[in-house]
Every structure is written in structure tokens, then in C-alpha cells.
Amino acid sequence: MRITSSHNKGFTLLEVLIAFMVLSFGLLGAVALQAKAKQASFDAMQRAAALALAKDIVQRLRVNDTQALSTHYKVVFSSSSTLNPVNRCFSQQCDSASIAAMDIEHWRQAIRARENTGSLDNTTVCITPSVVGGTRNRGYNVEVVVAWQGKQAMKASSDNQAINCGEKNDKRRLVVINSYVLVRA
Numbered sequence: 001m002r003i004t005s006s007h008n009k010g011f012t013l014l015e016v017l018i019a020f021m022v023l024s025f026g027l028l029g030a031v032a033l034q035a036k037a038k039q040a041s042f043d044a045m046q047r048a049a050a051l052a053l054a055k056d057i058v059q060r061l062r063v064n065d066t067q068a069l070s071t072h073y074k075v076v077f078s079s080s081s082t083l084n085p086v087n088r089c090f091s092q093q094c095d096s097a098s099i100a101a102m103d104i105e106h107w108r109q110a111i112r113a114r115e116n117t118g119s120l121d122n123t124t125v126c127i128t129p130s131v132v133g134g135t136r137n138r139g140y141n142v143e144v145v146v147a148w149q150g151k152q153a154m155k156a157s158s159d160n161q162a163i164n165c166g167e168k169n170d171k172r173r174l175v176v177i178n179s180y181v182l183v184r185a
Contacts (some may be wrong), residue, residue: 024034043150043173049120049177050146053110057127057144058179060103064096065183070129072100076165079123120148124166132180139182146175150157 059072093103112122124147127138147166150173166172 039152042097046120046148046150046173047175050123050148050173051177052179053107053120053125054144054146054175055064056110057107057125058104058142058177058181059180060107061127061129061140061142061181064099064103064179067094067138067183068096069181069183073104073127073129075104076124076126077104077108077178078125078166079108079120081108120146122149122167123147126165129181135143142179142181144177144179148173 061069064072066072099146107125108139109119111125126145126147128143128145130142132139132141145163145165147163149167149169153170155170156172160174161168162170163174163176167175
């Protein structure tokens with residue numbers, strides 16, 4: 001004799017549907033986590049590229065450490081500015097002004113190369129050297145600011161908003177390097 005219970009009909013189908021929904025939400029969460037990780041990785045790549053470029057110009061400043069450093073390297077330029085032909089200084093001797101002009105043009109080319117690879121968009125660079133010390137022990141405090149546009153908006157601190165380099169909006173990213181350059185000559 002077989003006893004059938006009408007209470008168990010469709011119960012397994014309901015269990016399968018609930019399990020499928022839990023699995024779907026778990027997979028959606030994993031996809032969202034992967035997208036956030038990729039976004040954070042891209043932001044880190046942009047910051048590393050800007051930091052490498054800022055360190056490069058500081059090293060160029062240290063190599064060309066003349067008394068006229070503040071006049072040669074106090075510049076603001078962007079990745080959209082036109083490139084100027086410069087004396088390459090490979091076949092003849094150059095003075096510090098032409099070395100500085102060559103450094104800045106090479107740096108503009110490097111920023112454009114970064115922009116073409118999708119690393120830094122709408123880049124603006126501000127180099128501000130200020131004299132420290134007297135005529136005998138003269139040096140320069142140099143501030144290099146690299147500003148670019150990120151992919152998503154973020155809230156900037158009041159310190160970051162106070163920096164006047166690049167277009168101020170909620171997608172602006174900044175790297176600021178402060179360094180001291182001692183003039184040897």
C-alpha cells in the first residue's frame with residue numbers, strides 16, 4: 001500500500017530555485033568585485049606612471065643644477081601643448097638653458113606617450129623651484145605637480161583642492177613631489 005503526501009509535491013523544485021538565486025547573487029558579487037579590482041588596478045597604474053614621470057624631471061633638475069634653475073625650469077605645460085623643436089645637444093656643447101629646454105621637451109614627449117597608452121589623460125605639469133639659502137650655499141626647493149583626469153569621480157581633500165595645477169574637477173588626480181636641489185656651481 002502506497003501512501004502519498006500532497007505536502008511534498010513541488011518542494012524540491014522550490015529548493016532548486018532558491019539555490020539558483022543564491023548562486024546567482026554570489027556570482028554577481030564576484031563579478032562586481034572583479035570590476036572594482038580592475039578599476040583600482042588602473043588607478044594604481046596611473047599613479048605609478050605619474051610618480052615615475054615626476055621623479056624623472058627631478059633627476060633632470062639635479063643634473064642641470066645651475067644658478068638659473070628657477071628661470072629655466074619654472075614651467076606649466078600640458079599634454080595638449082605643442083612640441084617645440086629644440087637643440088639636441090648631441091653634436092655640440094650646450095649651455096644650461098638649452099639643456100633645460102631639451103629636458104622639458106623630452107618630458108612633454110614622455111607625457112604624450114603615456115597619454116597614447118591610456119595611462120594619463122589630460123595631463124598638466126607644474127614645476128615650481130624656489131630659492132633657498134644665500135649666494136654662497138644656494139639651493140632650490142622644487143615642487144613638481146603632475147595632474148591628470150581619472151576615470152571616475154572621487155572626493156578630494158581640502159589640501160588637494162588648494163593645489164593650483166590642472167583642471168579642478170571631481171576626476172582630477174595629483175602626484176606632488178617636493179625635493180631639494182643643491183647648486184654645486
